[in-house]
Amino acid sequence: MSNLTDLTLAEGRDHLAKGEFTAVELTAAHLKAVEARRAINAFIVETPQQALEEAKASDLRRRAGTAGAMDGLPIGIKDLFCTKGVQTTAASHILEGFIPPYESTVSGKLKAAGAISLGKLNLDEFAMGSSNQTSAFGAVENPWKRRSDPTAKLVPGGSSGGSAAAVAARMVMAATGTDTGGSIRQPAAFCGITGIKPTYGRCSRWGIVAFASSLDQAGPMARTVRDCAIMLGVMAGFDPKDSTSVNMAVPDFETALTGDIRGLKIGIPKEYRPAGLSDEVAKVWDQGIQWLRAAGATPVEISLPHTKYALATYYIIAPAECSSNLARYDGLRFGRRVPGKTLDEMYALTRAAGFGAEVRRRILIGTYVLSAGYYDAYYAKAQKVRRLIADDFAKAFETVDVILTPTAPSAAFGQGEGTDDPVTMWLNDVFTIPTSMAGLPGLSLPAGLSADGLPLGLQLIGRPFDEETVFKVAGVMETAANFTAKPEGL
């Protein structure tokens, strides 16, 4: 047996089924990796004791013949999912010490399927950020290094940066992420792993700390397309507790990986090749198009004319929804409280002390665009443009089956780089936000390395609730890309 921490979920599952090792052995090997790679700062809370107890219980279930779909497989949970009895912070000081008395639907489903959580993973505060540098518990380090400067600390992307780094560094076999504007796909690209934001409504949002409710979706992050298919199958499904979760059957995503994409039409949006797009990113995209053509699919140029407005639309809608959702942090019922002479003063001091700079900025923007006299000019206007963006995709999907784009405009950048101007930082999500606006499934997979040795990702976008075609095409690309590179030292 090769190193236990190098196994995929599918391999781990099959070996456990054959009894080649136990869940306790598999869990212990990963706990050792978590301990050895603490400098990455991927975890906010580690739960090794609980994990080992759960692993013992998993081995008993296996012997009794009642093992679930992910039984005994060590994973990490983004610290945005409420976990019963385990601190949940959203990487914010305002929730420090909060111990949920309930379990989020998605993490509960993973638990019920036998998956073993090793702890809670770091993220940008309230999932607001693209570099994991806004976390109140410190930045996460990307396990990948530049060949030209191996000492520079790079960001893992965000907001699911702890999830991406932990999966890439072989600390966990897979992790949950959430994606509002690219928070699964961009960190997956930066860390050389695979992640999918499913169609809005596919996974329940119940028990996930809310950022922008019309955009937030949970999804899996893992090292292969098959692993994402396995894990999404467990995470997805109707939940009466989330009125936006969709009541439809969850397909067996793994069976979609047939390897046969002959005759499929692949949309290549011309608006995703703006002047100034990095040559390396353009090259890997062209390579992706060639792979799909060689496998019998037909690339078709398409136009998504409102692409350039997606970022501005997002930065009205997401802050508006965030300012409303985050109104609940009032120092009254849970989380941190700073005393004040009056109730109003207590609110204002609590929220000033509890929220970091990026969260505060977004709450203020959201409050402004929703305030009397500005609602129609900003919020209603953005909702109209959002429909135009969604209509662009609907029109494109009349002729193509899936859309291929780069995931991010660059490879991972250094900690501290480009943080002066919030708008520049937001440009990281320029290729992922339109998909979120339209609620479509989007998957990122590693497609190659930059000249400096850093992973570059490609994104596949599908029709609503057609994750199967996305997985099928991604599986073919994964085989063609044969991405076997690993971070140094792993």
Place this chain on the structure above:
Amino acid sequence: MSLDKATVRNIANLARIDIRDEELDHLAGELSNIMTFVEQLSEVNTDGIEPMTSVAAMTLPMRADVITDGAQPEAVLANAPEAEDGFFTVPKVVE
């Protein structure tokens, strides 16, 4: 689009976030930049376009208005910064 310090102070008050005077200049500049950036939406013709409030073409489901949970005061209060006799406590609001 430029936000002045008075506007920022007003927004911060609406959002119940205490802001120190020396932060106002910097924040006004930052927020103005963001508003200038989003201003580009005004060039998009949205005449006759319905605002998009939900990505899925679905109506909110109805459910029976019945009690499904409750009688757990300890769990409800477990995370309260301050609680007394089964209540959340706050600074005095009525004189």
